[in-house]
Amino acid sequence: MAERTRELARANERLQAQVRESERAVHLQATLYRIAALGHGEGSNEAFYRSIHEAVGELLNAESFCIALVSDDGQWLDFPYYVDSSGAELLRRPMGRGMSEYAIRCAQTIRLEAEKISALIEQGEVDADTYGNPAVSWLGAPLMGARGVMGIVVVQSYRSDLHYTQQDAELLTFVSYQIANTLQRRQQAEALRILNAELEQRVLERTQELRRQIVVRERAQKQLKHQVMHDSLTGLPNRLYLRERLERALGALKREPTRRFALLYLDVDRFKLFNDGLGHGVGDEVLRIVSARMADCVRPPDIVGRLSGDEFAVLLENCPQPSSACLVAERIQARMAQAIEIGGRQLHVSVSIGIAMSRPLYQTVDQLLHDADTALYRAKAAGRHRFVLFDESLHVSSVNVLDLEQQMRDALEKSEFEAYFQPIVRLADGGVTGYEALIRWRHPQLGVLGPGQFLPAAEATGLIEMIDWHMYRLAFQAAPALLGRDKILNINISTGHFHSRDFPQRLLNLTAQAGVALDQLCIEVTESSLLSDPDAAAEILGRLHEAGVRIALDDFGTGYSSLSHVHRFPLRTLKIDRSFIAPLGQAAQQRSMAIVSAVLSLARSLDLNVVAEGVENTAQRDALLSMGCTHGQGFLFGRPAPLGTGASLRAGEP
Known part of the structure; x- marks a missing residue:
């Protein structure tokens, strides 16, 4: 009986610890949202920094707290906000040998006790006069901006009974990324406000001048022409106007072949979901906001036009290099990254972009539009939210969607789709812990095709779910020979399955049969x-989780609501997107290391597994191991292969 009582007591302690950890995660989530929300406020800087101080103070002791920012030229350190219990006064100073500068140079979170601080002073890393009043415990986390460290957030203690822990350091590290993002949003908003104010002033001055010069009849004619040549919903130039401008650009190209221009063909990703799911009113408002954001990304004489529905075009009249067009495409996609709020609901919008550069062989506007549209199709086929520059190879690989649909139907009947498997391994020793099932199409004429070459068309034609179920059956048939008793099989779920309430039971039935x-x-x-x-x-993920199925969030970090997904859905694993892994082991790895470390800290605090995707060399693997990442997937360990070939090899073999 006594032993049973002790077991119940220990179980109760574990349960209480889990509850406390869950409450801590929820509290952290709420605090990060509060900090993120501050970036959209219009209050004073003093109120903004005070609110950040209050938010940080809810997570750890912040009696002495400051935010320091590096000047644009990197020569000065500013202290826009500080509270110091010792009464010290922090003034703007040249970048020197203070504790803040030391942490900024290290570009990582620093936690120091008095003895270590004294050692740094003796070593010359920190100047005692610049440092000021000695602290018992000091904790600082760098604020990582787009071009590196933009500043630091610091808490320190002068009390012998208050020492910061490693858990405090992890909390401040994670919070520092949200603070840095919020600061950058406020800075960008302020720059945009000033720019809009200047633009409004110029528009006002120009309007006043025109009113003095233009007669009533000319204004009426201009208004009529505007109505004919512009879209009534967005106010942008319409297809007719754009074709006229393109005709003029082609004519100028014939007269002056060295003067090049570019056409960007854009499509709003997943627009049908907004229009059908939330109503045409919301869809129209999304189009208005998207068009306004695109217009913000170009300057005259370049124009943005709406062609039809959710299709837009941007004409860059003086664009000598493809890189210039790519920069505009990147600017547009970055502008779209900000959430849109309509009717109390936050929507996340992205665009796919095809780019066609002017060439002497273009004789008609339709030829130019066709090539830009071909590049756009390839961008959407590659996964959306990206841009593709047209080249001659796209002519060879482009396939009519209707023909492709019939070919895919034939492929299902002839079992041309195959299951490939890529190992997921322990980074420490390369031991295989599972496999991800990936689809390939053994095309009778084109050879083996990757998913990017046909899945977008499958989604567009409604065949994706049929192909998915075919893939699941193939993967489950291979599972007994592939997995043994201790390995995991990962399968990918398309968006359409979340609209089918019987999907969980159908999947569970299929696993039972196999x-x-x-x-x-x-x-x-x-x-x-x-x-x-x-x-x-x-609801669907919850039912599968209750049945014992594991759930992983793929491409973590590339979406817009990563933290809310971690909190809301019953996840077991986060798969870090390959875009954050690729820079590791290179000179410009600092930002990626900071992001990966933050994800690992979040996963540890929520007891989630982490798999790094796209590990292609030993330098990336070693960097991940040094940060505490335990599992990885990528070409370093094995390429996707059918059962019995590469999938059966020991991870790491060629």
């Missing part, structure tokens, strides 16, 4: 798929 243990199955979902219908996704 003899696949539910605790050896992991489904991977992307952040964009969860955005289509979050409530339905939460």
Whole structure:
């Protein structure tokens, strides 16, 4: 009886610890949202920094707290906000040998006690006069900006009974990224406000001048022409206007072949979900906001036009190099990254872009539009939210969608789709812990095709779910020979399955028929798929989780609501997107290391597994190991291969 009582007591302690950890995670989530919300406020800087101080103070002791920012030229350190219990006064100073400068040079979170601080002073790393009043415990986390360290957030203690812990350091590290993002949003908003004010002033001055020069009849004629040549919903130039400008640009190109221009063809990703799911009123408002944001990204004589529906075009009249067009495309996609709030609901919008550069062989506007549209199709086929520059190879690889649909139907009947498997391994020793099932099409004429070459068309034609179920059956048939008793099988779930309420039961029935243990199955979902219908996704994932199926969030960090997904859905694993892994081991790895470290800290605090995707060399693997990442996936360990070939090899073999 006594032993049973002790077991119950220990179980109760573990349960209470889990509850405290869950409450801590929820508190951290709420604090990060508060800090993020500050970036959209219009209050004074003093109120803004005071609110950050209050938010940080809810997570750890912040009796002495300051935010320091590096000047644009990197020569000065400013202290826009500080509270110091010792009464010290922090003034703007040249970048020197203070504690803040030391942490900025290190570009990582620094936690120091008095003895270590004294040692740094003796070593000359920190100047005692610049440092000021000695602290008992000092904790600082760098604020990482787009071009490196932009400043630092510091808490320190002068009390012998207050020492900061490693957990405090992890909390401040994670919060520092949100503070840095919020600061940058405020800075960008202020720059945009000033720019808009200047633009409004110029427009006002120009309007006043025109009113003195233009007669009533000329104004009426101009208004009529505007109505004919512009879109009534967005106010942008319409297809007719754009074709006219393109005709003029082609004519100028014939007269002056060295003067080049570029056409950007844009399409709003997943617009049908907004229009059909939320109503045409919301869809129209999304188009108005998108058009305004695109217009902000160009300057005369360049124009943005709406062609039809959710299709837009940007004409860059003087664009000598493809790199210039690519910079405009990047600027547009970055501008779209900010959430749109309509009717109390936050929507996340992205665009796919095809780019065609002017060439002497273009004789008609339709030829130019066709090539830009071909590049746009390739951008959407590659996964959306990206841009593709047209080249001659796209002519060879472009396939009519209707023909491709019939070919895919034939491929299903002839079992041309195959399951490939890529190992997921322990980074420490390369031991295989599971496999991700990936689809390939063994095309009778074109050879083996990757998913990017046909899945977008499958989604557009409604065949994606049929192909998915075919893929699941193939993967489950291979599972017994592939997995053994201790490995995990990962399968990918398309967005359309979240609109089918019987999907969980159908998947569970299929696993039972194939003899696949539910605790050896992991489904991977992307952040964009969860955005289509979050409530339905939460219900379906919840039912699968209750049945014992593992759930992984794929491409973590590339979406817009990563933290809310971690909190809302029953996840077991985060898969860090390959875009954050690629820079590791290179000179410009600092920002990626900071982001990966933050994800690992978040995962540890929420007891989640982490898999790094796209590990292609030993330098990346070693960097991940040094940060505490335990699992990885990529060409370093094995390429996707059918059962019995590369998938059966020991990880790391060629």
